[in-house]
Amino acid sequence: MIARKALALLALLTVILLPSPASAAPGDEWGFRGLLRDGERQPVSGAVVEIRDGGTTVGTDTTDEKGRWEIIPVDGPGTYTIAIDTTTATGHFAGDSYQVEKELVESPTTLPVLNVVVSTTESSAPVASFGDRLAQRAVSGLNLGLLIAIAAIGLSLVFGTSRFTNFAHGESVTFGGLMGFVLAHLAGLPLLAAAAIATVLGAAFGWSQDVVFWRPLRRRGVSLITLMIASIGISMAIRSLMQFLFGNAARGMTTETWGTITLGPVVLPATSYAGMAISVVVLVAVGLWLTRSRIGKATRAISNNTALAATSGVDVDRITRIVWTLAGALAALSGVLLGVFNQVSFDMGFNLLLLMFAGVILGGLGTAFGTLAGSIVVGVCTEVLVLWVPADMKYVGGLAVLVIVLLVRPQGIFGRRERIG
Amino acid sequence: MDILWNSLREIITPTTAAYALAAIGLNVHFGFTGLLNFGQAGFVAVGAYGFAIAVMTFGLSTPLAIAVTMLLAAGYALLLGVPTLRLRADYLAIVTIAAAEIIRFGLNSSAFAQWTGGANGLYNEYSDWLKSSNPYPSGTLTLGPWTFTSNDLWIATVDWIVVAAVAGGIYLLVNSPWGRVLKGIREDEHAMLSLGKNVNLYKLQALVIGGLIGALAGILYVQPTSVQPFDFGTRMTFNMYTMLILGGAATVFGPVLGSMIFWVVMRFTDELVGLGVQAGLFDNVTQGSQLRFVLVGVALVLLVVFRPQGILGNRTELTFDAR
Numbered sequence: 122m123i124a125r126k127a128l129a130l131l132a133l134l135t136v137i138l139l140p141s142p143a144s145a146a147p148g149d150e151w152g153f154r155g156l157l158r159d160g161e162r163q164p165v166s167g168a169v170v171e172i173r174d175g176g177t178t179v180g181t182d183t184t185d186e187k188g189r190w191e192i193i194p195v196d197g198p199g200t201y202t203i204a205i206d207t208t209t210a211t212g213h214f215a216g217d218s219y220q221v222e223k224e225l226v227e228s229p230t231t232l233p234v235l236n237v238v239v240s241t242t243e244s245s246a247p248v249a250s251f252g253d254r255l256a257q258r259a260v261s262g263l264n265l266g267l268l269i270a271i272a273a274i275g276l277s278l279v280f281g282t283s284r285f286t287n288f289a290h291g292e293s294v295t296f297g298g299l300m301g302f303v304l305a306h307l308a309g310l311p312l313l314a315a316a317a318i319a320t321v322l323g324a325a326f327g328w329s330q331d332v333v334f335w336r337p338l339r340r341r342g343v344s345l346i347t348l349m350i351a352s353i354g355i356s357m358a359i360r361s362l363m364q365f366l367f368g369n370a371a372r373g374m375t376t377e378t379w380g381t382i383t384l385g386p387v388v389l390p391a392t393s394y395a396g397m398a399i400s401v402v403v404l405v406a407v408g409l410w411l412t413r414s415r416i417g418k419a420t421r422a423i424s425n426n427t428a429l430a431a432t433s434g435v436d437v438d439r440i441t442r443i444v445w446t447l448a449g450a451l452a453a454l455s456g457v458l459l460g461v462f463n464q465v466s467f468d469m470g471f472n473l474l475l476l477m478f479a480g481v482i483l484g485g486l487g488t489a490f491g492t493l494a495g496s497i498v499v500g501v502c503t504e505v506l507v508l509w510v511p512a513d514m515k516y517v518g519g520l521a522v523l524v525i526v527l528l529v530r531p532q533g534i535f536g537r538r539e540r541i542g
Numbered sequence: 543m544d545i546l547w548n549s550l551r552e553i554i555t556p557t558t559a560a561y562a563l564a565a566i567g568l569n570v571h572f573g574f575t576g577l578l579n580f581g582q583a584g585f586v587a588v589g590a591y592g593f594a595i596a597v598m599t600f601g602l603s604t605p606l607a608i609a610v611t612m613l614l615a616a617g618y619a620l621l622l623g624v625p626t627l628r629l630r631a632d633y634l635a636i637v638t639i640a641a642a643e644i645i646r647f648g649l650n651s652s653a654f655a656q657w658t659g660g661a662n663g664l665y666n667e668y669s670d671w672l673k674s675s676n677p678y679p680s681g682t683l684t685l686g687p688w689t690f691t692s693n694d695l696w697i698a699t700v701d702w703i704v705v706a707a708v709a710g711g712i713y714l715l716v717n718s719p720w721g722r723v724l725k726g727i728r729e730d731e732h733a734m735l736s737l738g739k740n741v742n743l744y745k746l747q748a749l750v751i752g753g754l755i756g757a758l759a760g761i762l763y764v765q766p767t768s769v770q771p772f773d774f775g776t777r778m779t780f781n782m783y784t785m786l787i788l789g790g791a792a793t794v795f796g797p798v799l800g801s802m803i804f805w806v807v808m809r810f811t812d813e814l815v816g817l818g819v820q821a822g823l824f825d826n827v828t829q830g831s832q833l834r835f836v837l838v839g840v841a842l843v844l845l846v847v848f849r850p851q852g853i854l855g856n857r858t859e860l861t862f863d864a865r
Contacts, residue, residue, distance in 0.1 A: 285632070286632045286635065286636065288580075288635075288639075334843075338847065341847070343847065345631065345632075346576075346578060346631060347846050347847065347850065349578065349631075349632070349635060350783060350787075350842065350846045351842075351843045351846055351847060353580065353780050353783070353842070354780070354784075354839045354840065354841075354842030354843035354846065355839060355843055356839070357777065357780050357835060357836075357838060357839035357842065358835075358836045358837075358838075358839025358840050358843070359839070360839075361832045361833070361834075361835035361836045361838075361839060362832070362833075362836045364832045364835075365829060365830075365832035365833055365836070368829070369828075471776070475639070475640050475643055478636045478640060479640070482633070482636065486632075510653060511651055511652050511653045513647065513650065513651045513652060513653075514647055514648065514651045514653055516643070516644075516647055517644050517647050517648060520640040520641070520643060520644045521644065523636070523637065523640050524625070524637060524640070524641065527625045527626055527629070527633060527637060528624075528625040531625070531629055531633070
């Protein structure tokens with residue numbers, strides 16, 4: 122009963138519409154096909170989808186067991202109403218009707234993949250209490266925060282050793298997500314194996330970034346600003362390459378399902394709890410590595426004072442490369458977990474990068490534990506904000522935190538009060 | 543041959559002019575003052591949407607709409623600058639990119655769709671004043687090897703007049719005592735402080751002026767087309783950096799030259815991608831054109847590392863040593 126209620130609170134129907142064809146050549150037909158899912162991203166089968174042009178019904182179809190409906194052809198570009206009747210559908214919201222208006226635009230420059238969310242405010246579905254929704258969102262936010270933390274600690278360590286903000290770090294996250302997708306979805310490996318392999322590949326990706334770009338640039342002694350601009354160039358090149366290879370669509374990481382776990386009012390997929398457990402283990406391991414191991418100590422020494430570390434016998438170049446490798450691995454792991462938490466897309470990492478910045482600055486630039494705390498705050502803020510703002514605005518919360526922190530306390534929560542100007 | 547002429551046509555198109563103008567604004571930030579603004583697209587978006595909404599939703603007259611837009615852009619610049627300019631260069635970069643994305647998410651969101659049109663953007667119902675003042679004969683006009691519609695040519699004319707006027711103004715500004723202080727801040731902030739200059743105030747002024755130019759570019763950018771939220775992504779800003787460094791940062795004509803070369807090359811490669819699609823190399827034009835942005839990114843890295851002064855710049859002036 123509780124599960125039912127909690128599902129209803131999220132009773133969002135996500136409709137991914139793929140107006141077809143992509144760019145209409147003369148003679149091609151226009152239409153809508155799509156995928157119907159509930160707030161838990163589970164496919165909704167047996168729902169009747171009807172396309173209406175004004176008052177007249179253009180065509181109907183019933184969603185299959187994967188939530189898909191086939192192309193319903195329409196005459197051409199224009200605004201259509203997509204009505205979804207769930208009387209015969211599986212799931213808790215059976216009987217509700219949803220309507221979306223969608224415009225089909227003739228455009229050669231964009232892939233016509235549209236995301237539409239029909240929220241319960243447009244239906245008669247029961248709404249869970251505010252406290253329950255808050256609990257659900259807070260746990261989701263904790264999950265997101267841990268993902269941000271894993272990636273952000275890599276960013277923070279790179280900042281400490283290489284002394285610049287790496288705007289290409291998001292692409293390492295995307296790399297992990299895409300590799301996970303290739304391994305888990307396309308090659309059909311078990312999710313955990315895919316995650317492990319993607320992490321190793323991510324380490325190699327980080328290592329090769331250092332070898333190809335950053336070490337030669339360090340040798341040239343280029344300035345901070347040159348490094349940052351080079352990093353946005355690299356970010357843009359890698360992101361565009363991934364968009365070329367992967368396309369614009371967001372896709373599910375795996376077809377594997379682990380079911381859901383209900384804890385009080387909170388219903389989350391089991392994969393989320395697994396992701397959080399992995400995150401915590403990894404974060405503790407990184408923390409111990411930083412404080413206990415020789416290399417970790419050397420890393421912190423370089424962050425404090427590179428010249429002093431070098432004269433004390435620390436091989437700065439070697440440690441920096443290890444840090445890049447570690448950062449690549451952590452980013453890739455975060456990418457896999459984010460792909461399971463959300464979906465895989467070519468810009469998933471770039472969007473996460475902005476939240477990472479928020480987490481890093483909130484915690485205090487260059488403090489590993491501050492980064493952890495800041496990231497969790499940002500993750501929770503981002504998810505909880507969905508209670509008040511539309512889901513497509515949720516990243517704004519994390520970014521707003523960033524601006525406010527800089528206004529009030531630029532050194533962050535745990536940063537030392539020193540001159541950072 | 544057609545491909546070549548089509549590409550060279552980009553030299554005078556309104557898009558090139560608008561990008562050139564926005565890059566001039568970015569040049570005030572980055573080239574002259576050394577401010578690392580990674581969110582110029584945010585200013586352009588403020589300009590484009592501010593103007594379109596002022597005209598379409600609030601029915602303001604065109605001069606009033608431009609004035610309101612400029613006020614908005616100045617307010618946005620102050621909002622960004624006041625908390626961050628006293629901090630390290632990284633912070634301004636992070637905050638500007640984050641703020642530009644906040645703006646884009648907000649414009650793209652369904653929450654404000656009644657004003658912004660959400661993900662669909664806004665149709666062009668705001669440039670009637672410009673089109674109605676068109677002195678050219680209607681129909682298509684031929685200019686050398688190119689044909690333009692009357693409206694396109696008129697908008698291009700107006701745009702380039704604005705670019706020329708702003709470039710002239712920048713020339714006067716940077717050669718004034720005020721401009722020398724800006725360059726001084728870029729070279730050595732502490733030296734300027736010890737000369738008794740209020741460094742943060744100068745930086746803030748530069749941020750506002752460059753932002754206003756960016757917003758003006760936004761107004762020009764949407765005149766010939768509609769307003770589309772996805773145009774104002776981070777890619778727009780990074781394209782501008784590529785133009786700016788290609789043409790020559792801290793020069794008056796560098797951003798203009800950079801924008802011309804950038805768009806000619808983009809159009810040329812676009813045409814090549816078109817041929818590639820015909821030859822079955824790519825699935826469609828959109829997919830193939832992603833490859834061009836890989837090249838832009840690589841070009842940006844190579845430029846900033848190996849030729850930071852670009853075509854027109856002076857290497858000794860541009861070591862990018864701002865902190």
